[in-house]
Amino acid sequence: MSSAAPPAERKKVTTNTFRLKAARGEILTMLTAYDYAVASAVDRAGIDSILVGDSLGMVVLGYDNTLPVTMEDMLHHCKPVARGAKYALLIGDMPFMSYQASVEDAVRNAGRFLKEGGMDAVKLEGGRERTDAIRAIVGSGIPVQGHLGLTPQSVHQLGGFGPQAKTSDAAIRLLEDAQLLEEAGCFSLVLESIPARLGELVSKRLEIPTIGIGAGPGCDGQVLVTYDILGLFDRFTPRFVKKYADFHGEMARAISAYREEVESGMFPAQEHTVEMPDEDWGRLEEWLNGREH
């Protein structure tokens, strides 16, 4: 496991640096965060971009999918991330039904991510059916990242969380959608759970950087859910995830050790205990004795 330090000279990553880095052939790194502690750690590690993903609905809030996540949930988690991260490009994930019903909703809610959540950009799911909303959000000065392939907010339409675009027809549709999202003004595109050669093909055909999650090594960058790579989310692990730690196991071990030490009287020990000068203790006892007689 590498412990390489981030580059010494660091500047805030913007959508522009994002684009330039990809143009230089440097691979972009992106991870999710939902709170101050994880955002600070991700930022300190030199990751280019932090996504406050609506995946928080599953890994933090315990829902079966991302559909119940609200704007208030998202803003609640964006704020501490913005306080914890100084350099990374911060992207807020627009939750289900915050941009689908109307273009006005989309612009208003995208604006809230920047005004209230402290984000630099927003991400939303979908292809050709979203281009009006994307144009309007970008027209308001808000950078938009697209998201194609496995789009979890459409889980019921897709029939599950399986890989997408495995047929030539579906691949053609995805290629067309990617082109339309670029034309609508997206600064970047997430490609989730699609065949690796399609990920590479889309990445080659687009000007904007692609960020893959289960889309192979041919994308311009990679993103994963931080709770997955840390092994914090134990319900299931998608095939495309690599676990770099087992925090769930470590958490269970630490919590059991705490319980055992409390039950056996080992904790708290002397070093965890605050003492009172004997003189004051004596006066307290005198006062108590006086009251009891």
Ligand code: KIV
């Ligand atoms: O919600 C999320 O975390 C995401 C990433 C998986 C791309 O959309």
